Amino acid sequence: MSTFEKELNNVKSCSTEYILAVNDTLNVLSGKWKLPIIGTLLFGKKRFREIERCIPNITARMLSKELKELELNGMVKRTVYDSIPVSVEYELTKSGKTLTLVLDSMAVWGLRHRKAVMIAEKL
Amino acid sequence: MSTFEKELNNVKSCSTEYILAVNDTLNVLSGKWKLPIIGTLLFGKKRFREIERCIPNITARMLSKELKELELNGMVKRTVYDSIPVSVEYELTKSGKTLTLVLDSMAVWGLRHRKAVMIAEKL
């Protein structure tokens, strides 16, 4: 039995704990902008204005707010270089990078589900 | 190469499509009550009041609203039996059931991430 399976059996043994663990993951992704932010950081570290330019329609206020939350959640690491003027870089933490595995399974389910719903609507 | 891998490569070839697909999955789970509702339905079909009793603090209004959305999203099937009085049963669709694979990966990531964050905070 793999480590994944062992951990899964453990958390599934208590249904409220299972829901809580799923909820933790969901909360890390909550809101309109977290996913786009994580998406752009998947391509490597970026500066504040770079991220801003990558995401259409995001305001500086929202980007700042969401980056703070992501940092607090241990998803993003913020590094300040004391050049003049200061430059600030954001990158995904190790945890942030492993989230891609979850995102991948969400992407595939999302596509399959969309197809399934479309077929069902044709009937 | 597995079907999963093929579909994943396909959707990953376009980063905005990838984000959209992940977002679709996220939207199906959005809000405070969808996950608890899906959670209770994982144990089999249930009637309205049964679900209500399973989920502490949910109001009838919210349960009704969320069940409608889940039905619209093709996650839940609603069946009305014309007994007297009518009884109504809710159950997960096929798509709804396959979501458990995604939820499993979210649960395991959630647990691992929580541990990682706790260790980082001790330093």
Add this chain to the structure above:
DNA sequence: GTAAGCACTATACTAAAGTATACTGGTATA
């Protein structure tokens, strides 16, 4: 010296999500 870029913050607002509470119309039970 003024315009523009950097990394933000402040204030005020609107929109969406969620809560509280009461009610509907039917049936079955005491």
Add this chain to the structure above:
DNA sequence: TATACCAGTATACTTTAGTATAGTGCTTAC
């Protein structure tokens, strides 16, 4: 006849999330 269960709906309200817009203090380029 009163009470309670069923499957919800209606109305009013509060809380949270997101938007719009302007401004901070710094530096470099024209």
